[in-house]
Amino acid sequence: MRFKYSFQVCLLLLIGLVSQAAAQETKLKWFGHAAFSITTPKGKVLLIDPWIRNPSNPEAGEGKDPFAPISRVDYILLTHGHRDHVGDAVEIARKTGAALIANPELAFNLVKLTDFPAKQASDYIMQMGNEIQIADGEVTVAMTPAVHSSSVFNSKAGPNEPERAYGGSPAGFVIIIKNGPTIYHSGDTAYFKDMETIGESYSIDAALINISQMGVKLSARAAKSIHGKVTIPMHFGTFPGLLQNADGFAAEIKKLKLGFYEMKPGDTISFRGKQLMRTG
Numbered sequence: 001m002r003f004k005y006s007f008q009v010c011l012l013l014l015i016g017l018v019s020q021a022a023a024q025e026t027k028l029k030w031f032g033h034a035a036f037s038i039t040t041p042k043g044k045v046l047l048i049d050p051w052i053r054n055p056s057n058p059e060a061g062e063g064k065d066p067f068a069p070i071s072r073v074d075y076i077l078l079t080h081g082h083r084d085h086v087g088d089a090v091e092i093a094r095k096t097g098a099a100l101i102a103n104p105e106l107a108f109n110l111v112k113l114t115d116f117p118a119k120q121a122s123d124y125i126m127q128m129g130n131e132i133q134i135a136d137g138e139v140t141v142a143m144t145p146a147v148h149s150s151s152v153f154n155s156k157a158g159p160n161e162p163e164r165a166y167g168g169s170p171a172g173f174v175i176i177i178k179n180g181p182t183i184y185h186s187g188d189t190a191y192f193k194d195m196e197t198i199g200e201s202y203s204i205d206a207a208l209i210n211i212s213q214m215g216v217k218l219s220a221r222a223a224k225s226i227h228g229k230v231t232i233p234m235h236f237g238t239f240p241g242l243l244q245n246a247d248g249f250a251a252e253i254k255k256l257k258l259g260f261y262e263m264k265p266g267d268t269i270s271f272r273g274k275q276l277m278r279t280g
Ligand SMILES: [Zn+2]
Pocket: 034, 082, 084, 085, 188, 235
């Protein structure tokens, strides 16, 4: 009897420890290009630059439903208005009810020129330098500068109207997760020296660096400035004209002795607290 009781107590303790560990996990999934989802320890889902139907996403191949793995999305974060970043945001917003996090010009023009639901694009308008709390305080989002352009494609434009409407300033994001990692997403950007300020202002655990806009050397310099505990390359190999692989970048990062991890489109990695644990 006594043995049975102890065994039950041990089992309960073990279940408690396992579920506690699971509860502290943050998952980061790459859909290819600049599209990532973050699932917080409390189960909230953030989707960044959701071009899910990009050609490198293995879940978006012929005969597959690319949105099947995306059943829940709470927030859609857009770095800028270009189509390879807005991607499938409208369809996903309509399907999931997710709220948009973006600058005002991008948000309002998306509502006006596309079918993005207006009531989902009003609560989390941000400007550069702002920090907002979302997910009942579990997540803080900071909007950081990016040096690029931004416009919203207007498919309704008449023959004498511009097809590209103003999209406000392009941006990056720092996403700080309670009991989880702090993740930087560069958006599309050239190198700028104030990346050092971002690296100094936040303790970045994972830096998602766009390696197609800056060239290999300056992408590595960006990674050094941001100084993430792990640098993860993105925005390469999706279509011709982009950098096709991260090999040169990986070699530069190695020289700088920075942490590096290369995800494949479709991969998910997990963090326990701030610690990168494993893939899968
Ligand atoms: Zn892009």
